[in-house]
Amino acid sequence: xxxxxxxxxxxxxxxxxxKGGAIPLTVLIExxxxxxxxxxxxxGALGVRGELPQEGCSARLSADxxxxxxxxPWVRRLRLATTLRLHSDHPP
Amino acid sequence: xxYDKVDPALAAAFDSFKRExxxxxxxxxxxxxxxxxxxxxxxxxxxxxxxxxDDGDGLAGxxxxxxxxxxxxxxxxxxxxxxxxxxxLSEQESVRRIVPARPLRLHMxxxxxxxxxxxxRNGTGLSGQxxxxxxxxxxxxxxxxxxVGRILRVWDQTLPGxxxxxxxxGAELTGDLLQVSQDKVGHGTHVAxxxxxxxxxxxxxxxxxxxxxxxxxxxxxxxxxxVRYVFRVAxxxxxxAVVNLSLxxxxxxxxxxxxxSGVIDAEVGPGRIVCCSAGNxxxxxxxxxxxxxxxxxRRLSCSMSTWSxxxxxxxxxxxxxxxxxxxxxxxxxxxSGAQTPFQPTxxxxxxxxxxxxxxxxxxVTTPGPDPANGDHNFLVEILPAPTQSVGAAESKPGSWGxxxxxxxxxxxxxxxxxxxxxxxxxxxxRAVKDSLKVGSPGVASKAVTVASYTTRVQWxxxxxxxxxAGLELDDISDFSSEGPRRDGAEKPDVTAPGAMIVSSMxxxxxxxxxxxxxxxxTIKAGTSMASPFVAGLVALLLERDPSLDPDGVKxxxxxxxxxxxxxxxxxxxxxxxxxxxxxxx
Numbered sequence: 001x002x003x004x005x006x007x008x009x010x011x012x013x014x015x016x017x018x019k020g021g022a023i024p025l026t027v028l029i030e031x032x033x034x035x036x037x038x039x040x041x042x043x044g045a046l047g048v049r050g051e052l053p054q055e056g057c058s059a060r061l062s063a064d065x066x067x068x069x070x071x072x073p074w075v076r077r078l079r080l081a082t083t084l085r086l087h088s089d090h091p092p
Numbered sequence: 093x094x095y096d097k098v099d100p101a102l103a104a105a106f107d108s109f110k111r112e113x114x115x116x117x118x119x120x121x122x123x124x125x126x127x128x129x130x131x132x133x134x135x136x137x138x139x140x141x142x143x144x145x146d147d148g149d150g151l152a153g154x155x156x157x158x159x160x161x162x163x164x165x166x167x168x169x170x171x172x173x174x175x176x177x178x179x180x181l182s183e184q185e186s187v188r189r190i191v192p193a194r195p196l197r198l199h200m201x202x203x204x205x206x207x208x209x210x211x212x213r214n215g216t217g218l219s220g221q222x223x224x225x226x227x228x229x230x231x232x233x234x235x236x237x238x239x240v241g242r243i244l245r246v247w248d249q250t251l252p253g254x255x256x257x258x259x260x261x262g263a264e265l266t267g268d269l270l271q272v273s274q275d276k277v278g279h280g281t282h283v284a285x286x287x288x289x290x291x292x293x294x295x296x297x298x299x300x301x302x303x304x305x306x307x308x309x310x311x312x313x314x315x316x317x318x319v320r321y322v323f324r325v326a327x328x329x330x331x332x333a334v335v336n337l338s339l340x341x342x343x344x345x346x347x348x349x350x351x352x353s354g355v356i357d358a359e360v361g362p363g364r365i366v367c368c369s370a371g372n373x374x375x376x377x378x379x380x381x382x383x384x385x386x387x388x389x390r391r392l393s394c395s396m397s398t399w400s401x402x403x404x405x406x407x408x409x410x411x412x413x414x415x416x417x418x419x420x421x422x423x424x425x426x427x428s429g430a431q432t433p434f435q436p437t438x439x440x441x442x443x444x445x446x447x448x449x450x451x452x453x454x455x456v457t458t459p460g461p462d463p464a465n466g467d468h469n470f471l472v473e474i475l476p477a478p479t480q481s482v483g484a485a486e487s488k489p490g491s492w493g494x495x496x497x498x499x500x501x502x503x504x505x506x507x508x509x510x511x512x513x514x515x516x517x518x519x520x521x522r523a524v525k526d527s528l529k530v531g532s533p534g535v536a537s538k539a540v541t542v543a544s545y546t547t548r549v550q551w552x553x554x555x556x557x558x559x560x561a562g563l564e565l566d567d568i569s570d571f572s573s574e575g576p577r578r579d580g581a582e583k584p585d586v587t588a589p590g591a592m593i594v595s596s597m598x599x600x601x602x603x604x605x606x607x608x609x610x611x612x613x614t615i616k617a618g619t620s621m622a623s624p625f626v627a628g629l630v631a632l633l634l635e636r637d638p639s640l641d642p643d644g645v646k647x648x649x650x651x652x653x654x655x656x657x658x659x660x661x662x663x664x665x666x667x668x669x670x671x672x673x674x675x676x677x
Contacts, residue, residue, distance in 0.1 A: 003442055004460055008471045009343065012457040015444030028313045028351045050257045053320075055354040058259065058313035077463060079351055081313035082343040086230065086279045087369040088618030 002070040010080035014063055024060040026081035031056070032074045039074045094182040099191040099556055102138065102178070109136060109175045135174040141554050141611065142169045142181070143189035151186060168554060170611045191555050193610075202547040203589030203625065206566070208675030209297060213632070220298025220631035222638075225288045226322030226335035227624075228315055229280030231307035233598035234270035236281060237612065238289035238296070239303060244329075247321055248273040248307040249314050257324065259317040262307075273307050278601030280307065282616050283338050285596030287624035288631065294594045294613050297628025300635075302331075310339065312532070316355040323364050332363035332634040336627040337533050338620035340371050342378060342510045344532035345413055346578040349464040353536035360538045362641045363634060367627040368534040369619035370543045370584040371573030374666070376514040380523040382496065384420060384505040389497040391425070392509060393521045396476060396492060408474040408517035410494060412509040413578065416466035419500035420507065422458060424472060426451040427490025434497050437468065451490070452476040474517070491520065508578055527665060529573040530583045538642040540630065540649065541583050544569035544590025544622040545671050551592060551615055554608040561592050561617065568666055572619055575665045584668040586649050588629075590622030629674060652676035 003011060013025055029043070031054055040052065046059045046069075058081060061069070069075050095103055108116035117136055135158070144151055144167060151161055151169065159181060161171035170193070173181055182190060204210055213219065224244070234243050246265045247256055251273065253263025265273055275281045288303055289296035304325050306318035319335050326333035344350035348357075356366050382390040396408050414420055421434035424447070432447040432454055439460030447454040457471040474492055498505050508528060511517045534541040546563045553559060563569055569591045575583035597603055597614040607615050626649070633640055633648065640648075655662050655670035663669055 001442075004439060006459065007462065008443070008457045008459050008469045011443050011459055012455060012471050012473065015442065015446070015455065015457065026311050026313055028316075030351065047260055049260055053355070053358065055358050056313070056316070056351045058311075058317065081311040082341055084310045084312055084315060084339045084341045086277070086310075086618075086620060087338050087340060087372050087623075088279055088282070088616050088620035 001067040005070045005075060005078055006066070007077065007079040009082065010066065010078055013080050014066060024062050025066070026058055027061045027066060028056045028058050028079045028081055029069060029075060030077040030079070032076045035074050039072065042072070093179040097182045097187060097189050098178070099189070102140070102190060102192040105138065105192070106175055106178055135176050137172050137174045138178070139172050139193040140170070141191045141193065142171060142187055143167055143191070143555060144169060145186040145188070151184070154181065154184060167605070168608060168611065189555055203593055204297070206547045207589060207671070208673055212674035212677055216632070216636065218632040218635050219300030220288060220628065220635055221300035222331055223298065223301045223631040223634045224304050224322065224326040224329065224331050224333035225298060225301045225627060225631050226304045226306070226319070226326070226333055227280055227284045227287065228306040228308050228318035228322070228335060228337055229283050229339070230277035231273055231275035231280045232284050232303070232305045233275050233281040233596065233600065234273070236596050236598070238285050238291050238596045242288070242301070243270055243303045243305060245325060246270055246273045246305045246307060247318065249309050249318070250307060256321055258321045259314065274600040275307070275598040276600045278598040278603060278614065279338070279620065280305065281598040281601070282595045282614065283336060283620060283624045286593060286621055287336055287628040289596050291596070291613070296595070297625055298631035301631045304333070312341065312352045315339065315533070316352050319355060319359055319366065323359050332638040334365040334367060334627050334630040334634060336367050336624045338369045338618070338623045340369060340531050340534050342512045342531045343411055344535065345462065345465055345467065345469065346508070346510070346528055346531060346535055347465055348535045348537045348577060348579070348581065350532045350535075352533045356533055356536040357538045360642050362639045365630050365634070365640070365642055365645055366536065366539045367623045367630060368536065368539045368541045369623040370530050370534050370541050370575070372571045372618050373514060373529045373573045374569070374571045377518040377520065377524045378511045378514045379525050379528050380509050380519040381525045381528070382507055382523050384496045384498040384501065384507055386498050386501040389495050392494040392496070392519060392523050394492045394494060394511065394517050394519050396474065396517045397515060405475055406516040408492070409512040410472040410509050410517070411512055412470045412472070412507060414468050414505070414507040415503050416461040416468060417502045418468070418498070418505055420468065421497040421499050422456055422470050422472065423495040423497070424449070424454045424456065424474065425493030425495060427492060431495070432456065434495070436499060527574050528576070528578055530575045530577065535577050535583055537581065540626055540642070540646060541585045541668070542619060542623040542626045543584040543587040543666065543668055544572040544617070544619045545587045546591040547589040548592045551594070551609065553606050554610055555605065557606070559606055563591055569617070572666065575668070582663050582668070585646060586626060586653050586668045587671045588622040588625040590619050590625070591617035593617065593621040595621070626672065629672065629677065633677065648677060
């Protein structure tokens with residue numbers, strides 16, 4: 001595992017065996033400038049398809065898959081997807 | 093007649109009819125929705141709202157030629173009843189209240205008038221025709237009259253299916269299948285109504301635009317996929333598009349370098365605009381800021397909400413950021429004074445450490461600098477332990493502390509920390525700052541980020557009960573989140589009406605009775621309501637010039653904005669460049 005490629009939230013999630021083990025995590029994969037064809041096959045096997053935008057693509061990954069991707073030179077950064085909130089229904 | 097259940101205006105009409113016959117109803121027509129007043133072939137009838145028991149027991153057997161109730165869900169049903177049958181309806185056990193439909197005036201809602209929108213549209217003839225409005229939200233009530241025939245596609249990310257080009261999950265729906273996707277929250281329907289609803293009274297800003305809707309699971313990565321999807325569909329149709337995002341969080345760096353903001357900045361361009369809400373944390377103490385000197389330590393105090401066992405344990409998540417040239421160590425102090433060791437940065441190994449304190453378990457994550465901005469990010473998660481109290485197990489109240497130690501400080505040593513969920517934890521003390529509260533995606537450099545202005549504070553609900561919101565009329569809404577960004581960049585951009593706004597209601601959502609205006613509309617507040625107002629304005633501008641880019645849109649909006657009491661062109665971290673005046677666009 002190349003921990004330096006993981007953002008704090010993903011590192012924290014993997015530090016929790018309950019989350020990092022059995023439950024897949026939705027992860028944003030940021031790619032390096034030069035992505036080899038092999039990378040497309042690897043990402044395709046993880047459910048990523050279509051265009052590979054440099055600013056990132058998302059996939060549901062196990063802890064082992066995160067570790068595998070972190071070791072790839074064509075992966076720049078791995079970030080945990082976070083849940084956003086709707087901005088209304090604030091009690092007046 | 094059970095008069096306790098009958099609205100006074102309807103009771104008055106009923107009594108007039110009983111005393112003086114059909115002719116006496118003429119004076120009531122302007123007050124209650126009486127029909128067949130002049131026809132002699134049918135008895136006079138009245139259009140009503142019926143507030144019934146949750147399951148509506150007994151209503152089905154009641155219906156005949158004199159009583160017709162429309163299909164629907166929930167407590168409030170609409171229908172038409174003859175005045176001769178009103179007594180029978182009022183005496184049904186399952187009926188709680190009968191209120192007449194009231195004739196409405198044909199006028200725009202307060203929000204439109206106070207931003208000179210009618211004058212702008214009348215003067216230009218613009219309606220958003222030929223423009224795609226993208227709504228990435230909780231879904232849409234596709235059968236609502238406000239959207240009939242104008243929803244092009246829905247990508248429901250929560251349904252099982254093969255997905256779309258932007259993501260192999262969810263289902264894409266068109267035509268009759270649109271109804272498969274339901275807005276059970278009601279937020280997306282309300283937002284869509286503000287941007288592009290067609291309604292004579294509470295119509296949206298761009299009622300001629302067409303809609304592409306993404307019902308999202310709210311994961312930021314999937315919201316980003318939704319933005320790409322809308323722009324791709326619009327591109328295939330050869331149309332300009334504006335995407336509205338009335339959502340956000342506090343988990344990012346607050347400087348526009350997070351991936352969600354990166355996607356927005358990459359996707360927008362000529363004819364492709366994104367509008368975002370600023371957030372509703374204006375009165376919440378979610379941000380603290382301290383300066384930590386070399387070999388000095390500073391403490392931030394944080395209070396946590398209490399909870400009872402049986403409910404999901406609330407985890408307080410504190411998201412901290414400081415400059416990449418500095419090195420800070422982080423420790424947590426429990427309410428009784430127990431403290432974790434100071435944890436330094438771990439760049440080449442797992443940066444996660446867990447600790448156990450008497451009042452709870454702690455996880456601290458201190459990785460090396462984030463390559464997106466070169467700054468350090470740390471996370472502190474506090475899971476309070478339940479302690480016994482009278483009657484139930486509750487978390488121990490008290491103030492938790494976050495201690496920061498300057499191990500290697502080359503700058504002012506500024507540290508900013510956000511509580512990710514204000515319902516779980518908020519800061520206390522001198523370090524609290526009412527600034528830098530706009531999170532992603534509102535911090536995206538090229539997004540148009542919108543604060544909320546209060547154009548209405550009083551309303552009458554469907555049952556005729558008056559209500560008042562605790563907000564200052566014709567002023568910035570106090571809940572609207574303040575900027576600027578952590579790097580000093582200006583956010584929010586502009587202000588638009590966000591409270592209290594009447595717009596479309598989803599029949600699949602549970603709307604509090606107090607917020608129900610009629611059988612099609614509900615009232616809400618938030619920057620969620622302000623953003624689609626501007627998205628609608630952008631749709632009008634794109635109809636006029638389909639090549640407008642984010643810089644062009646922002647420039648036009650800024651020129652049409654003003655902060656009350658400040659010189660034209662002034663920026664304010666609460667207002668941005670101020671309330672938009674559509675008459676100046």
